[in-house]
Amino acid sequence: MRLVTPFSVFFTADKSLHLAIRNIFGFYAGNIYLYQLAFRHKSASKDFVNGLKLSNERLEYLGDAVLSSIVADYLFKKFPYKEEGFLTEMRSKIVSRSQLNKLSKKLAIDKLIKSEAFCNSHSKSLYGDAFEAFVGALYLDKGYTFAKKVILKRVIEVHFDMERLVKVDNNFKSQLIEWSQKEKIPIEFCVVDEIGNGYGKQYVVELKVEDKVYASGRDYSIKGAEQLAAGKAITRIEAESRL
Numbered sequence: 001m002r003l004v005t006p007f008s009v010f011f012t013a014d015k016s017l018h019l020a021i022r023n024i025f026g027f028y029a030g031n032i033y034l035y036q037l038a039f040r041h042k043s044a045s046k047d048f049v050n051g052l053k054l055s056n057e058r059l060e061y062l063g064d065a066v067l068s069s070i071v072a073d074y075l076f077k078k079f080p081y082k083e084e085g086f087l088t089e090m091r092s093k094i095v096s097r098s099q100l101n102k103l104s105k106k107l108a109i110d111k112l113i114k115s116e117a118f119c120n121s122h123s124k125s126l127y128g129d130a131f132e133a134f135v136g137a138l139y140l141d142k143g144y145t146f147a148k149k150v151i152l153k154r155v156i157e158v159h160f161d162m163e164r165l166v167k168v169d170n171n172f173k174s175q176l177i178e179w180s181q182k183e184k185i186p187i188e189f190c191v192v193d194e195i196g197n198g199y200g201k202q203y204v205v206e207l208k209v210e211d212k213v214y215a216s217g218r219d220y221s222i223k224g225a226e227q228l229a230a231g232k233a234i235t236r237i238e239a240e241s242r243l
Contacts (some may be wrong), residue, residue: 100128
């Protein structure tokens with residue numbers, strides 16, 4: 001492993017990645033290999049170690065845990081009088097896959113990812129996964145305290161409006177379940193089809209209300225398809241209630 005100084009960055013083959021990390025997050029990487037790996041999707045990996053493809057999957061796993069810990073600590077101190085349910089919901093709003101996908105594009109992390117073109121255009125978790133992998137790389141490279149400072153100062157405090165986020169309720173499935181319980185009307189989500197395979201695989205979910213198909217959704221994850229179906233159902237319920 002070869003560590004670099006801020007001055008020597010300009011004379012390395014990885015200059016562009018070094019500078020991108022410095023411009024986006026405000027620090028110079030120590031072990032640049034960790035960040036190269038963080039931005040390498042498994043679809044673009046051609047190297048193996050002990051039969052395991054060298055990709056960002058392991059870093060993503062680590063980064064998910066580190067990011068969740070940092071956000072949980074931040075929210076615990078930010079809202080000292082809020083109950084556990086509120087804190088859990090707020091954390092979900094920040095670290096949800098859709099939110100991290102948007103954040104990655106906003107930070108231009110999507111420009112750093114190495115992946116196959118087909119996967120890049122079809123995988124809706126690609127960008128968020130890469131951000132989590134980056135957090136894992138940052139943790140291994142600089143330690144928890146430094147990683148926490150970077151995530152709070154360069155991400156949370158800059159790109160998240162907590163007052164607005166408190167008011168946002170974009171969990172359509174949760175809203176629909178609440179409506180179902182209040183009205184005592186049974187609902188059921190069913191996976192009825194799987195289209196394609198590999199990175200382009202999509203799931204079709206039907207939402208049944210009182211055993212009748214009420215809406216459907218199609219997405220690259222079951223959860224995503226359920227959310228789409230629930231969103232359509234809520235729109236339909238609201239429209240019918242105005243009749």
